[in-house]
Amino acid sequence: MKLRKLNRIVHAQASSDGAGVKIQRLAGRDLNTALDPFLMVDEIRSEEGADYIGGFPSHPHRGFETITYMKQGRMRHKDHMGNEGVLAPGDVQWMTAARGVIHSEMPEQSEGLLHGFQLWLNLPAAEKMLPAAYSDYRHAQLPVVELGDGSWLKVIAGTYTPLAESSQKAKAVASPIPQGTTEALYWDLQLAPGASWQAAIPATHNLAVYVYQGSSTEAQGMSLTARQLGLYGEGEGLNLQAGSEGLNALVIAGKPLKEPIAQYGPFVMNSSAEIEQAIADYQAGRLVAG
Template sequence: MQRQLQQLIPALGTSDGAGVKIRRSLGQSQQARLDPFLMLDEFNSESSDDYIGGFPSHPHRGFETVTYMLEGHMLHEDHMGNQGNLRSGDVQWMTAGRGIIHSEMPQQEEGRMHGFQMWLNLPAAEKMKPAHYRDIPANDIPRLDLANGGKVKVIAGAVSVGDQVAEGPIQGLSTEPRYWDVQLPAGARFDQALPKGLNAFLYVFEGELTVGEPPRQLKSGSAGILSDGDELTLTAGDKGARALVLAGKPIGEPIAQYGPFVMNTSDEIEEAINDYRAGKLAG
């Protein structure tokens, strides 16, 4: 059964951190979520004024953040003494768990900074596990070259085309995430199995795509929520296309969010705030 384009969410311009200009699609309101995904931001500018302030020290609890750099250089530092440099093509998969206090600061004063941050919820049983993160260099992210000239980078989950299979470095999580970067030349088509029962959406950031059968168009700068099904078909427009494909197993639990804290109840949010104020957020 083909997955169809069910809902469009145009990305809206806003700012976060110390004035970093971003475009937010998923997560621009509580109604614009897709379990287990909470938020997707794109940052993309050649002007350092739009990103130089970065994201100074701030807390998180109860979910995962995934940062994917297309161009630029950011430095992650956290309360545990960890440092991680994110350069072009790199990914950081960070589990905030019971708490982390970190910063994400630009390491360049000019040039393009382009990438994405996605927030992925955790089930209640995992929200208070110890924080950890993994830096994934670009060279460790597998890529499939398609016969039609397209290519797919596989960050999480797996992609199978003919006798080729690429398994991303992120596997075995309870939400079973898929995170693919799909690039297609003009008119090229990408067909991929996507198991029924997983919630899925696309974010087009170059060109435009048509989705499903009958086809529906999704233009650059918009997220598209997909219907359920077991097959995904994407076709690039006359200028080609590049998009993120994200899918995951829904958690099906209530969400209580206050800024950087995502829990299940308002009492747990109050506890997170009190822990942060008392210096106990991260244990």
């Protein structure tokens, strides 16, 4: 079993989106190939209401999926299909924009800690113009694997299969969220100080780890710290070793689409002509038409 090695470290960049919401963002053309099929990783984390109260008023999407995961605080979602709900701590929203969605995401609080993540997951060309879909998953629906000594793993998407010899008797644990073409893995990992952890990762997948608290120490002397994304090379397994303060990280992996990417704001297609069509459809009110 070949363990993957950390090849590259990327720092999240302070940015803002929506109505002035302050975020940490990892995105851009430079990362499209390395993260494929993922397009973007955003983190919102602030105790200051002024940093997030404006939220994300009504806006469109086409051509990909958004995965919103709340750690603390509450976020209300509304879309053109009549879906509406509130994400509480631990909840996940999986929205397939596909042909088109117009929606809003607004905080349900004006003060206190708001902490969450949104990932953009690309769709293959054959699925970009399918009807939109939406699902909420509550914290209790998503399995949490206790790893001992205060360490745990939340399986948001995909199947977790342990590798470590001490865990050989443990069974694979699967998320209830249906797998798409990209067969995405999305896990939230907490390791106690100094703890180590291993998991199987399909050799077909690109792999990245985003540290949002604490640090990890890699075998080759490299380390990942908060607000850093690690990009890993080829292999069938991942080993992480927590630093002295422990580790909290998102582990994401997916089968790359290896298709051209054309993006203009909230539209992600395969060509500039398709982007122009998306803009024209939105301006003419056709974006969400059947």
